Amino acid sequence: MSHPQDPHRPFLPFGNPFRMMLPKGSHLSPKLLDLLNAFEESLAGRLKKLKPANGEDVLSLSWMKSAMESLSGMHADTKVLITALELPVCDWDDKWIDVYLDDSVKLLDICIAFSSEISRLRQGNLFLQSILHNLGSASSNQFVRARSSMDGWRQHVGSKNPRLDKCFSVMDSFAQTLDLPKIKNSSKGKVLMRAMYGVKVVTLFICSIFATAFSGSAKKLMDLEVPETCLWAKAFADLQTFVNTEIRNQFSSGRVTVLKELEGVDKCVENLYPIVVEGVEPVEAGVLKNPPSELEKSAEKFSQGLDLLAKEVDSFFQVVLTGRDALLCNLRVGGNVSDQMRTNLNVEGQAVR
Template identity: 25%
Template sequence: MGSLRGLQYALSFHSRSSPSTIYPTTDAHPERESQDTHLLADLQRLHEFGNYLSAGWLQKALEMCLSMHREVQQIFPQIRQAVQRQNSKWMDETLDDTVKLLDVCNALREYMRDIKQYQEKLHLVIHMLNGPIGPWQLGRARIALGSLCELPAKATEPPQNKSRLENCSSVLRRMGGKLAAPCAGGELVEPIHAAMDLTVFVCDLLLVALSFRSRRSLPLPCSGHSTWGGALQALQLKVKEEVDKRRNKGIVCVLLDELFAVESASQSVNDLLKRFLNSKSVPLKEAQDLELRQSVVCLKNCVAELEDGMAFIESQINELFEVIIGGRMALLDALTYS
């Protein structure tokens, strides 16, 4: 598995037209068709990239979400009048959806901190086994790593109450069902609808891919209601197929490629430690020492891959939080002066 460094710019999304020419205040179907064509091309790139449960793919999907939200803010002066003409129900629902997405971003940021702590504990184990390996190092590393290896197994037990991540997933699924309907706000506010729709899908996938404890698959994709809606539906279906395929293979705990690699590598080191200690093979023979050190190097490399991916995803989630706030403020401003 190659390094994830630099993957954040591996997929170059298209250059957008000038905001002043995309969405005039009167209906302009050719421009809307052009926008749909661009959005369709972006979704197709995500579709063709594959590796839907890798950090690299999630980075690209998040970058597309950010691009769409930023574009909405750029064209907002041109669609302000269309926003102001919407009925109060549309405005209330859209503002409510932004609050829900902000809550999801906060839940994801909290979970990213949990993953950081998991990585830090693995670094401690790696440090213990980097120098001379004696009985003390083996015993301490076995205790520390054993508790970490038990995390995924324990996490699969159904909790008494839904976790915050699971609650957020349920909220996103309800939002996705509602957004599947044709945009109630009309054609000129369709970019807002599109940005929300894609964000719901990507955030739901993040909740499934990053969680040790989630047994839930992605929901069936909703019917597409436009050119880009059909492309998003096809992408959702492919991602769902991949998730379900891994579920059927028994990979219940960990779906993200990099997280699964770390879990597998840590389990391999833990198995060696357990075997050596149970057989009282201390001090280790030369072949045993080499086998253990090779496993530790593999774990170290997997942790580095995970850290590279998570660092950029965390940064993107923070950016998404800020850009959603910006969009919400623009809507509130339009409501105030309507």
């Protein structure tokens, strides 16, 4: 069913992040500028590849898999940049560390929520397999069981995952920290924070799309604005406008679900329902092909799509977790880390695990 939509207002971080990172009159060396430009051009390229060929590809499981794969690549690019900057963790400002650790915790929480929802959807395959099994017999008892499985599928798909509510609150908190800390006396730090800002914006955007798809509501779909000075700004704006517009159009049209493969399964089940419950002939029900065969194909496509997406979400979780663990390890062995920070890091590390 359709959902009432709030007015769409671009999300603007408090202040201008680049006023703090690259204040007027500041200059980067040619080497640092080349590193930053290369990173941002790579980010722009990833965003261009993510733009769907047409509206029907938006929120397909295959597109969502590609989006999550791109996120993993962006975060991996950040690690490469840190190495190229020759900026060891011992030279990081405490504020940069706080930003990184806080963001990583939020991302891990979001990944856990997404994995939970994917797992819940995968459990629905049990109902689909039961439907197909029972439709293989002309027995009236089997038809009764098929109907029960259809009702179970409907109820399962229509239920809500409470972990998604927590995911929304985490993303709201994540959005409020787009305003990055002021960088003083460190050109390398300014490049690092600007790169992390770009990845953070794209990560938040993609996560909001996933949360929208899984929750069945576009209320939390985010419209983010970034400074035009970013080399990836246009690519991001084009992608965001295309995807968000298509998603809102789909919701306003009254579609029950916006996940393409899930919608395909739903249509097959709805076509089969009157045949099983009322004994209606397939032609009368508007089904021109073999309905069980169509359901089997749709169910297989849905199952495979979920499996592939689950792997990508897990891969992204591991990218974030290993990056966080590496930072924690370096800080624990560093001689310039205060006892209080060591205590906080140990507590945070245990909480994530």
